[in-house]
Amino acid sequence: MHYTSMMALEVNRLEKGTDRLTGKSMSAQPQKATERAESELIAEAKAGNGDAFEELVNRYERRIYRLALRLVGNTQDAEDVLQETFLKAFEHLPDFREDSRFYTWIVRIAVNEGLMKLRKRKSDRSEPIEDAVDDQGQVMPREFRDWKPNPEQLLSQEEMERVLLDAAHKLPASLRTVFMLRDVEELSTGETAEALGLTPGAVKARLFRARFQLREELSKVFKSEKSLDL
């Protein structure tokens, strides 16, 4: 790759981050209004106002559902996780301290619910849950074939969802969770560490493994037929 195209990639990624950041709260001006409204909603919900709590649910339910589905891998369990998450959030709202983001707080509940779900069904599935992960361990790439161009156009939306879920579920939940929080939900390293009870160093080490293991898994699906001409 040329230096310039790599720079473009970097810029693209940085801009995307900004986009998604502002996307969460529309634009710089309304962002403040939204944040203020959120703390008001939380105060009202804490005082027992169901409508205020429902408004908070409206804001985050789609993201929590998506996160749950990516963690547990099927819609039925994802729905359970979604319901348990908001029920628990409602029950424990008085414990919520405003020194962390409300979203980070419900993500932490959702992740715990999701991991509990996975542990419950561990007996009837062979999926790895806890990290057989040595954070110091070496990961090296095995697949060096490039992918077919525009993989997103090769599959229907449902097929793509299936491929992504299947690949993610080849990873232990401990790695999958870090990837979903850091790279998909775009929580910071610190927020992810807080949500999972890990050190920032452990978050980085797991993210590193997760990214490259997912790349290996997706390579099996998207690699082009021709091998690299060296």
Place this chain on the structure above:
Amino acid sequence: MTCKEAFQEISKYLDGELSEELKRALHEHVGRCAHCKVVFDTTVKTIELYCDGKLFPMPENIRNRLHDLLRRKFHERAV
């Protein structure tokens, strides 16, 4: 920079944690090493695929059941 080193730095690069000097070294390596270019490109693509916001939409019936459940809960609490 060796391939092994480049591989170690890609993840840090994606987190915006590389110094200018290491960034340049990584750019340079990826520019002349076809293997590392593939690893770099497909890792970026992997993240992009998972981030596609159109995927995994919440079905309307799941949303309705969630809100019914919560309203029942509010009602119990209010009584």
